[in-house]
Amino acid sequence: xxxxxxxxxxxxxxxxxxxxxxxxxxxxxxxxxxxxxxxxxxxxxxxxxxxxxxxxxxxxxxxxxxxxxxxxxxxxxxxxxxxxxxxxxxxxxxxxxxxxxxxxxxxxxxxxxxxxxxxxxxxxxxxxxxxxx
Ligand code: HEC
Numbered sequence: 001x002x003x004x005x006x007x008x009x010x011x012x013x014x015x016x017x018x019x020x021x022x023x024x025x026x027x028x029x030x031x032x033x034x035x036x037x038x039x040x041x042x043x044x045x046x047x048x049x050x051x052x053x054x055x056x057x058x059x060x061x062x063x064x065x066x067x068x069x070x071x072x073x074x075x076x077x078x079x080x081x082x083x084x085x086x087x088x089x090x091x092x093x094x095x096x097x098x099x100x101x102x103x104x105x106x107x108x109x110x111x112x113x114x115x116x117x118x119x120x121x122x123x124x125x126x127x128x129x130x131x132x133x
Pocket of ligand 1 (some may be wrong): 033047051052053054055056057064065066071082085086091092093094095096097098099100101104105109127
């Protein structure tokens with residue numbers, strides 16, 4: 001009887017040892033995956049890609065929609081929340097008269113995750129400060 005419990009104890013110890021080894025390897029893998037792209041890069045990718053923002057928003061001039069620099073400037077002045085606007089929780093403040101045009105794009109925007117919206121905001125902020133300097 002005693003022998004069996006010793007064997008059991010050894011087995012349990014062994015399996016615990018193996019598990020912690022596995023865990024270490026996993027965390028290392030996650031570590032290398034991160035840092036692949038910055039929020040700025042993710043934001044740019046969405047803005048120029050699947051978000052289709054670039055078709056209506058150029059960076060520093062007006063096209064179909066106001067330029068990003070213009071939008072960011074007004075949002076800073078009024079201390080407004082860009083993400084709330086993108087979630088349709090805040091009213092337009094830049095050019096409410098043409099809001100219907102922007103509205104057509106919410107069909108795409110409403111599928112974006114919190115992280116993607118945040119990345120868009122970071123991209124728009126950074127890209128416009130680098131242009132005005
Ligand atoms: C079909 C053209 C079109 C597309 C595509 C588009 N926009 Fe717009 N956007 C507009 C127009 C027009 C306005 C001006 C009306 C307004 O202020 O809401 C605008 C305004 C905005 C504003 C200012 C809102 C305010 O407070 O007035 C933000 C922020 C914005 N767009 C972000 C985006 C982002 C981010 C994308 C891509 C995910 C995008 N837009 C795609 C046309 C578009």
